[in-house]
Amino acid sequence: MTSLLELPAGELLDRFASPDPTPGGGSAAAFSGGLGAALVAMVCAMPKTRTGAPEERARLDAALAWAREAGDRLRALVQEDARAYDAVVAAYRLAKRPDAEKAARKAAIAAALARATDVPLATAEACLVVLKAAQEAVAHGNPNAVSDARTGGVLGFAGLVGAAENVRINAASQAESGVVAVERVEAALAEGRSRAQALRIL
Amino acid sequence: MTSLLELPAGELLDRFASPDPTPGGGSAAAFSGGLGAALVAMVCAMPKTRTGAPEERARLDAALAWAREAGDRLRALVQEDARAYDAVVAAYRLAKRPDAEKAARKAAIAAALARATDVPLATAEACLVVLKAAQEAVAHGNPNAVSDARTGGVLGFAGLVGAAENVRINAASQAESGVVAVERVEAALAEGRSRAQALRIL
Numbered sequence: 001m002t003s004l005l006e007l008p009a010g011e012l013l014d015r016f017a018s019p020d021p022t023p024g025g026g027s028a029a030a031f032s033g034g035l036g037a038a039l040v041a042m043v044c045a046m047p048k049t050r051t052g053a054p055e056e057r058a059r060l061d062a063a064l065a066w067a068r069e070a071g072d073r074l075r076a077l078v079q080e081d082a083r084a085y086d087a088v089v090a091a092y093r094l095a096k097r098p099d100a101e102k103a104a105r106k107a108a109i110a111a112a113l114a115r116a117t118d119v120p121l122a123t124a125e126a127c128l129v130v131l132k133a134a135q136e137a138v139a140h141g142n143p144n145a146v147s148d149a150r151t152g153g154v155l156g157f158a159g160l161v162g163a164a165e166n167v168r169i170n171a172a173s174q175a176e177s178g179v180v181a182v183e184r185v186e187a188a189l190a191e192g193r194s195r196a197q198a199l200r201i202l
Numbered sequence: 203m204t205s206l207l208e209l210p211a212g213e214l215l216d217r218f219a220s221p222d223p224t225p226g227g228g229s230a231a232a233f234s235g236g237l238g239a240a241l242v243a244m245v246c247a248m249p250k251t252r253t254g255a256p257e258e259r260a261r262l263d264a265a266l267a268w269a270r271e272a273g274d275r276l277r278a279l280v281q282e283d284a285r286a287y288d289a290v291v292a293a294y295r296l297a298k299r300p301d302a303e304k305a306a307r308k309a310a311i312a313a314a315l316a317r318a319t320d321v322p323l324a325t326a327e328a329c330l331v332v333l334k335a336a337q338e339a340v341a342h343g344n345p346n347a348v349s350d351a352r353t354g355g356v357l358g359f360a361g362l363v364g365a366a367e368n369v370r371i372n373a374a375s376q377a378e379s380g381v382v383a384v385e386r387v388e389a390a391l392a393e394g395r396s397r398a399q400a401l402r403i404l
Binding site for chain 2: 007
């Protein structure tokens, strides 16, 4: 299977619009976070800082490293989310086969749902890092690029919200194992919301 | 020049992260809106509706048409924004040439800035349509796809906020011609915020 990020960008949009179950909202959330990370990295990498003070350079270098690491993770998560959801579909299909042993099929569905909950949780947490880096870029970066840094921040926020929707919906189909993931994503969301408010993008 | 949407999606992300002035936040905002439109269209096109009532089908068909039209517009705006900003950079460069006639260079800068304000305004207004279609998809669409519809909505909201940042910054460099664009984008933003709140994505 061709990796989603190898597709021409226009074709990737077509794939999201198509009725196939994947790629869906979880992959779109990861892509949005990756796009936000790219914009924030661009601003942090600019030679010019807000006032030219040396401590600004150090803070922007740190934020650049966060944005790049989160961005790499989010790119991988675009594909991982599609793969995790395909596995859920496959597990439910298996469960419909009359010869499938009851305990085995229950275990297969539970494992697939747990993975399909953990992947968007990872997306949500990486998007939070994008928001954190965006705050540094707005506070200390080139003032001419504030609109790019803020746009990066709001894309990170959108990825976080989208990922949280996916955590909630996949956790709801599970027994107690989903509870911890929901708690973690709600905490990420609360922190993300307050970072987004500080960036004045809500 | 290769169209941005013809680039492999991963390479497009690299282009956003690169220090070149374009593509920047305006193109990223349009892409985010296009991604949101794709998810919303996917949900509206599903045969299953919330309750199966015929009026739901009619509302979803209308929302599908909005999402597709806004999505096509936003795809084109990814490129248009980069082109408009390249023209601003070119106009400022022209203005530095000693032989450039003063009135002509002022006019060139003003024209380029006006275009670089109108393009993100169009992005903002198309993103608002994505939010409107997302509300229909959440209210009347397949309940199993609510997380996709909400994710589409938050991506539309992120595109709207990012586009508004670009309208403001480019309008600020202009004389009074930017005032109307700012008023229009603030109105779009206020409506978008209330739609996003109704979708519970903020």
